[in-house]
Amino acid sequence: MKQKQERGEKCLFLFLRYSCILKEVPVFRETENRQQTGTKIRKCVYSIRRYRNMKWNRFTLKTKTEAEDIVICTLAEVGIEGVEIQDKQPLTDEDKAQMFVDIMPEGPADDGIAYLNFYLEEDADTEAILKDVKTALEDLRSFVDIGEATITESQTEDKDWINNWKQYFHQFYVDDILIVPSWEEVKAEDKDKMILHIDPGTAFGTGMHETTQLVIRQLKKFVKPGMEILDVGTGSGILGIVALKLGAGHVVGTDLDPCAVPAVSENKEANQIEEKSFDMMIGNIINDKEVQDQVGYEKYDIVTANILADVLVPLTPVIVAQMKKGAYYITSGILDVKEDVVVQAVKDAGLTLVEVTHQGEWVSVTARKD
Secondary structure: OHHHHHHHHHHHHHHHHHHHHHHHOOEEEEEOOEEOOOHHHHHHHHHHHOOOOOEEEEEEEEEEHHHHHHHHHHHHHOOOOOEEEEOOOOOOHHHHHOOOOOOOOOOOOOOOEEEEEEEEEOOOOHHHHHHHHHHHHHHHHOOOOOOOOOEEEEEEEHHHHHHHHHHHOOOEEEOOEEEEOOOOOOOHHHOOOEEEEOOOOOOOOOOOOHHHHHHHHHHHHHOOOOOEEEEEOOOOOHHHHHHHHOOOOEEEEEEOOOOHHHHHHHHHHHOOOOHHHEEEEEOOOOOOHHHHHHHOOOOEEEEEEEOOHHHHHHHHHHHHHHEEEEEEEEEEEEEHHHHHHHHHHHHHOOOEEEEEEEEOOEEEEEEEOO
């Protein structure tokens, strides 16, 4: 009993520690109506991408939502640090801030049940690991209500979640620009068109979304040869690459997500873009003075920002300092219900409203620094 008590006290201590640093634990959270895209999912995807085309044993542990964190702590204690959570818990404000969604749909009622998936390589000592997991869970049960804590097994392959999405992404046009994924061939009749080869990887931006298309159309209007472009929230790099193909001289991209760096690098190579023509920086240009200094001041002819309205509002007064006199500020990612908010933010920053364009329920606001 003393051993159980010591183990339980240790796990409770670890839980308190983990509750402070859980952002750094690779966790993938999924509910029935959304998938979180942020630090936690990115870390999980990065760790998985190193093991392409391997078979994995997946284990699903049924527990209670209120016990998720301490159970994850317990799994980490026995060496399992990558966990996928499936539950019906409502999104927190932090979750929403990490998602590319402006207005969330209503989700199902929380039933208090959580399913924690963890993965072991095919050649792992499954029997020994599961024995440790079950022992740790039984010890934990003495202190915390963890529900059934049953474990079921299934098998999957890394390619299931790395490649299956490709069946939904095929070449398509944005006006006269053809966007082609790397796994598709350009048709003979399309070889004389402006062609973009784009693979988003784990970064945001295939060109299929209305917000990206709105910005592309504005770039076609305003890009002139040799222009300096700043793209805030670069993702896959699609907007910067479009600008370069339209004649821009140089692009600087910024993003919060480290996944953007390899995505942009791969897409530059696929489009024969010179390395020196497109620079990437990771950091928050809104409040990080070091990033602002690296990006530079009063040097850009066009700034693009395909983000969310709630990010554009604090970004706009900051980004004015990066713009040359006469520069254009092209924004999107704005739902029509937020149009007035962004238009007002642009005006409050001293910019002149040039044009507001729409596609479906999405809006692009273009302004100029006079």
